[in-house]
Amino acid sequence: MTKTDLQRNAGLPFDPSLVASIRVNTPATLRRAATLPARRSLKRDWQAAWLARAISVIDLTTLAGDDTEGRVRRLCAKALHPVRADILDAIGLPDLTVGAVCVYHEMVPAAVAALQGRLPVAAVSTGFPAGLSPFHLRLKEIEASVAAGASEIDIVISRRHVLTGNWQALYDEMAQMRAACGAAHVKAILATGELGTLRNVAKASMVCMLAGADFIKTSTGKESVNATLPVSLIMMRAIRDYERLSGFKVGYKPAGGVSKAKDAISYLALVKEELGDRWLRPDLFRFGASSLLGDIERQLEHHVTGRYSVGHRHAVG
Ligand SMILES: O=C[C@H](O)COP(=O)(O)O
Secondary structure: OOOHHHHOOOOOOOOHHHHOOOOOHHHHHHHHHHHHHHHHHOOOHHHHHHHHHHOOOEEEEOOOOOHHHHHHHHHHHHOOOOOOOOHHHHOOOOOOOOOEEEEEEEHHHHHHHHHHOOEEEEEEEOOOOOOOOOOHHHHHHHHHHHHOOOOOOEEEEOOHHHHHHHHHHHHHHHHHHHHHHHHOOOEEOOHHEEEEEOOHHHHHHHHHHHHOHHHHHHHOOOEEEEEOOOHHHHHHHHHHEEEEHHHOOEEOOEOOOOOOOOHHHHHHHHHHOOHHHHOOOOEEEEEEEEOEEEEHHHHHHHHHOOOOOOHHHHHOO
16 A cells, blocks of 8 residues: 555644543443453454454554664565465465554665565654654654655654643644645554543544544553553544544554454454444554564464464564
């Protein structure tokens, strides 16, 4: 998928009364999310199809202080050929790639050179993960990432705007970041584990969408609590509400700590039930994940051969 395949969210004017009216039924949300992993048991062939689908929507990620160009090149090779050819043949899939590769700004040139336009490169810009570098430098970082060839930018919001209820400031920040992205697609990372309440998550989701976020994303992967099913339920319902208001479909990206194939299936099931099949494609859904692919590949190998291989046979990067 190239950037031209992705629709852009034009946003809507800031509406403080809309934001103030947002409510969340926390006990009901927690109950609904808790039923999901227990209810889902898929038949063998369907399971392979869902796991292949999960791979196709991974933003294959390396976001480590010791990243090197060599690691990014290996990650890109894996992104283009995420599953061994014999396993793909056995499950009847001619070809499969992940959704995108996600790296720090400094690693964008290495990823762009390795992928040669075959997959999008997403950059975490704006002083990731805290998002506390000077604001004008965060905007400059976005522009530099786009100039280096990133076609998707994952920005991080200022958590303090949420924690102090300064929704106008959050809207303005998001709108300026979106503008700095130019033609690149923008994903807003809410860092939900640091927002205090599910109501704050719902409000922050809506404000970022009003300000033009093309995707909303749970976490950087660096908070102590990252993607969860209850948070995902709230964010997906906010996406539904925004579609009712604007007619626009915003994408969703759970990220951080999604490392097991069975968790990926729970997320996909939630997307299907809350948003519908249209969201089960890379233009509207991504997993931000560094180690999920290895577990899925292991499960697919088991599906085909009846045996589990050791985890290090499916190393990524
Ligand atoms: O955006 C992606 C996350 O940083 C990846 O988190 P993870 O390493 O827990 O999979």
